[in-house]
Amino acid sequence: xxxxxxxxxxxxxxxxxxxxxxxxxxxxxxxxxxxxxxxxxxxxxxxxxxxxxxxxxxxxxxxxxxxxxxxxxxxxxxxxxxxxxxxxxxxxxxxxxxxxxxxxxxxxxxxxxxxxxxxxxxxxxxxxxxxxxxxxxxxxxxxxxxxxxxxxxxxxxxxxxxxxxxxxxxxxxxxxxxxxxxxxxxxxxxxxxxxxxxxxxxxxxxxxxxxxxxxxxxxxxxxxxxxxxxxxxxxxxxxxxxxxxxxxxxxxxxxxxxxxxxxxxxxxxxxxxxxxxxx
Numbered sequence: 001x002x003x004x005x006x007x008x009x010x011x012x013x014x015x016x017x018x019x020x021x022x023x024x025x026x027x028x029x030x031x032x033x034x035x036x037x038x039x040x041x042x043x044x045x046x047x048x049x050x051x052x053x054x055x056x057x058x059x060x061x062x063x064x065x066x067x068x069x070x071x072x073x074x075x076x077x078x079x080x081x082x083x084x085x086x087x088x089x090x091x092x093x094x095x096x097x098x099x100x101x102x103x104x105x106x107x108x109x110x111x112x113x114x115x116x117x118x119x120x121x122x123x124x125x126x127x128x129x130x131x132x133x134x135x136x137x138x139x140x141x142x143x144x145x146x147x148x149x150x151x152x153x154x155x156x157x158x159x160x161x162x163x164x165x166x167x168x169x170x171x172x173x174x175x176x177x178x179x180x181x182x183x184x185x186x187x188x189x190x191x192x193x194x195x196x197x198x199x200x201x202x203x204x205x206x207x208x209x210x211x212x213x214x215x216x217x218x219x220x221x222x223x224x225x226x227x228x229x230x231x232x233x234x235x236x237x238x239x240x241x242x243x244x245x246x247x248x249x250x251x252x253x254x255x256x257x258x259x260x261x262x263x264x265x266x267x268x269x270x271x272x273x274x275x276x277x278x279x
Contacts, residue, residue, distance in 0.1 A: 025070040033110055034072050035062035043115065044087035048193035052087045057115040063106035076103045090138060090186065094150060097140040112139045117154075117192060123208050123215040124222075130209030132157075136192045137183075153183040154195040158203030159219070160256050163227035175204065175223055178233065178256045184241065185248030187275045194244075202236040204228050230256045234269040247273030 037060040047053050061077040080100050088096065097111040117136040122129050135155040142148040158178050166173035180199035184190065200206035205223035208215065228236070233254040241250045249272050256265040 024068055028067045030067040031065040032108075033062035034065050035060075035110075036074060036077050037061070039078070041081050043081075043113070044085075045115070045117075046087045046089040046092075047117075047119075048191050053118065055115040055117065057113045060110070060112040061100060062110040063101060063104045064108035065106070072104060072106075079103070090150060090152070090191070091188075093138050094140055094148065097142065097148070101142060107142075108144065109140075109142045111141075112137060119193070119196070121208055123211055124218045125214040126212040128210050128212060128215075132207060132209045134192070134196050150186045151183060152186045152190060152192055152195060153181065154192050154199065156180045156182075156196045156199040157207050158200055159205040159207060159223050160230070160233060160254075161204040161223040161227045163229055163232075165260075166224065166227050173224060173227065174259045176256050176259045177207070178203065178230070178254050180233065180237065181253040181255075182237065182241065182250065184244075184250040184273065185275065187246035187248065190244070190246040198237055198240045198244075202228075202233065202240060230254045230265040230267040234267045238269045238271050241273050242271055243274065245274040248275040249273075 039059040039061070041057055041059060042054065043057045044052050044054055059081070061080075063072060065072055077100070080096070080103055084096060084099070086092070093111070093113065097109050100111055101107070101109040114135065114137040116133050118131045118133050120129055121132050134157070137151075137153040139151040139153070140148065141151075156179070158180055159175055160178045161173055161175040180203065182195045182199060184195065204226045205219050208219070211219060233256075234252045237252045237254075238250075241247050241252065249270075251268065251270050253268040254266065258265060
């Protein structure tokens, strides 16, 4: 028995398909941000030491849409990442945002990339090396009012030890792991590593992936000799940010995951560094 004939589907040539996104819109309302968010993509980044590091980044990619255009071309955002395979530093990230606006034929843009970032650290006494992670975000925004601005944010884990607990206790003092967030308008040369270094330097003690007994003694005593409230942490970090020549407007926050309470202590402070020019 012969098989029944099947209808054959012939797709229309691409040039005959309607471009609905580019059709005019009669509501006369511009959209400040339109695009895609929560896009995870493998990326290569250039670390502070010049080495290339692989990571998985989460993107938010938006442009402004004029009042007379119905919609943007969503696929062009992903195509932008597909065509940019080289490793990125902040200079390359700035160029990526400019290319995004060019592809989308937009005057304004917003490009955000968040990723886990790993640094190799040596323990303070034994020198044994291990990796420690921090959360890093690069953000570039271009607007008609402020031009193009680069922002770097880090969330760095540190140790804080309570001054009150140390003062009132006959022995010991409670300490906790803290997450320090620094978000700063960045000039040329400012890196995520510089922000992480500030957070670690101003904490009661920094964290390490691997510690031998001598290292643990050193870190414990370092924290005990350097107690800080959550308020002390953000104020001391803010002072360091104010003195930085490549930092503009900044925000510093600390969340201390309390060891003797079932809640966190939190403080947040704003200021401005020594940056006087744009990116």
